[in-house]
Amino acid sequence: MADESSDEPVDRPTAAFGVLRQKEAPRWAQKADKADDSVDTEEKADESGKADKVDKEGNKGDEPATGTGIDQPTAVFKTIKAPAADKPAEGKAADAKPAEDKPADKPADKPAEKDEKKDEKKAPGVERPESGHLPAAAEGAAERTSRFVPLRSADAPPARPPARPSAPAALPESERTKQQPLPESERTKQQPLPPVGQPAPLDLLAQLTNTPPPAETPMRTAVRRVKIWTPLVALLIVVLGVVQAVRPLPEPQLKLTEATYAFDGSKLSLPWPDQGQSAVEVEGVGSLGTSGAQKQVPIASVTKVMTAYVILKGHPLKASETGPTIKIDAQAGKESGSEDESRVQVDEGQTYNQLQMLQMLLIPSGNNIARQLARWDSGSEESFVKKMNDAAKDLGMKNTVYTDPSGFKATTKSTASDQLKLARAAMQSEAFRAVVATPNVRIPGLKVPNSTLYNNNNLLVKPGVIGIKTGSSTPAGGALMWGAERTIDGKKRLILGVVLEQRAPGILQNSLDLVQENSYKLITAVQDGLTSATVAKKGDVVGHVDDGLGGTTPVIATKDLTAVGWGGLEVDLELTDGGKSVPHSAKAGTVVGQLAVGSGAGRVKVPVALQKDLSEPSFGSKLVRIA
DSSP: OOOTTOSSOTTOOOTTSOOOSSSOOOGGGOOOOOHHHHHHHHHHHHHHTOOOOBOTTSOBTTSOOTTOOOOOOOTTTSOOOOOOOSSOOOSOGGGOOOOSSSOOOHHHHHHHHHHHHHHHTSOSOOOOOTTSOOOHHHHHHHHHHOOOOOOOOTTSOOOOOOOOOOOOOOOOHHHHHHHSOOOGGGSOSSSOOOOTTSOOHHHHHHHHHOOOOOOOOHHHHHHHHHHHHHHHHHHHHHHHHHHHHHSOOOOOEEEESOSEEEOSSSOOOOOOOSSSEEEEEETTTEEEEEESOOOOEEOGGGGHHHHHHHHHHHSOOOTTOOOOEEEOOHHHHHHTTOSSSOOOOOOTTOEEEHHHHHHHHHSSOOHHHHHHHHHHHHSSHHHHHHHHHHHHHHTTOTTOBOSSSSSOSTTOEEOHHHHHHHHHHHTTOHHHHHHHTOSEEEOTTOSSGGGEEEOSOGGGGSTTEEEEEEEEETTTEEEEEEEEEEEETTEEEEEEEEEEEEOOSSSHHHHHHHHHHHHHHHHHHHHHHOEEEEEEOTTOEEEEEEOSSSOEEEEEESSOEEEEEOTTOEEEEEEEOTTSOOOSSBOTTOEEEEEEESOGGGOEEEEEEESSOBOOOOHHHHHTOOO
């Protein structure tokens, strides 16, 4: 059966039915499955030799005249007898052309097609109406829509099977894949295949509806890149913002507004000795400078300061303590009778406590006592000397060499600057300060008048002088390590100095007297030149808290800060947290640190507080932070 959607007219003549009467057969009798069925019917008619002759008008020779309706089975069900015909059928039934005078009206055909489908479902022996005629309306419709071509007569030459079209030339695999029709099972009846060489309907639709992309331009490229990268950049910004927001905040830091303070007045000028070398400083304030070349020279009995420092370092004493008992050995007893050096007369077997031994060492400057303490502490003088040099190294005394514990040897050498470092360290001991500040002391058992020892430092009777140690020898001349005090604003300030290589004509005592005289000039000049100044007043902004992300909060002094110095002196200020971490946020007035000036015992400090509320860094500051 031909496809219903075919463009060919539906009233195509068929060889499957014979014309029994002039009028065309009813519509229900025009059933034909396919062109192949027509061919098969014709072949059967030829083989039986009983094919009917049909005249040009479609009537058989022995049938009634036109107008009578006779039911005859078609060739589909039964072979029709072929009566003699005046003229054989021309051409093949399959090749007959459809009538052109009355083209089929497609809308009128649809009901007939439905009837045909209903008839197809019936059994082969379907009965016609008894009258043998269709209703007039049906006959009229059949007349209008169909025209039958009579079957060929028995005398007609045998029909040749229709020539099969030659196979098209082989196509390439790609073209064959495109143009080869789908199998019958994979396509619908409603959609006919397109002619060979033409695109499929869907492909054609795509060609008609798809438009080529516009030409590429720099603007289109830029827009496309913006569309692609904008979401990625936005996502990256969001992720970066979250990471920056949750990162730990840097620790807030206190920073000074001004790092130094300069005292008013002209620079203090000291009366430095015109020979040797000297060095002076105010503890906790700073150095007043040096004079002379700082080169190694013999220091004589000033060496005993290092001996006492090492003993007290290994056997500390407080001011009220006397320490362990020390027994005088034979060598110390024997050396006590020497006339060539300073000594203290003691006998072998006597016992003295550590404090008494230190007094005999530093006040009258006994060389034999220095050696006795060295042996008591380290077992031998050599081992003790090693301790002395190690201690000098620890104090940064780079130009100092000790070869004996008493300084009797000229090979024990140092500089004024190095000895000033030792004086600063030794004066930290209460026991040491108490001994060197003693003008004289009575020690029972000594073979001296009244068992009393006198200090060789005559400056101890001067106002504010508190020691420290004298020294004199031919190689060294006169030497003195001294200490003095000055009370300012109710607090004592320690002044330290060292004067070496002071030589005077005559006896050795003259050099000792000279060094004391020159040292006292320096002492009085410094005492007179010391003054105090208010470095920061209460409420002054002295610095700020830096939150590490660009934010600052000012801090102010809670009290007046007074420092000690002299004219022209510049002192360093220091703003610290006082051992406590600075908070990320706090209210105004919260103490967050301290402002200090000076060092050591001369260091002074006052608390500092927030001038206004301290807040954590803003989100924007967190977002743009780098470190």
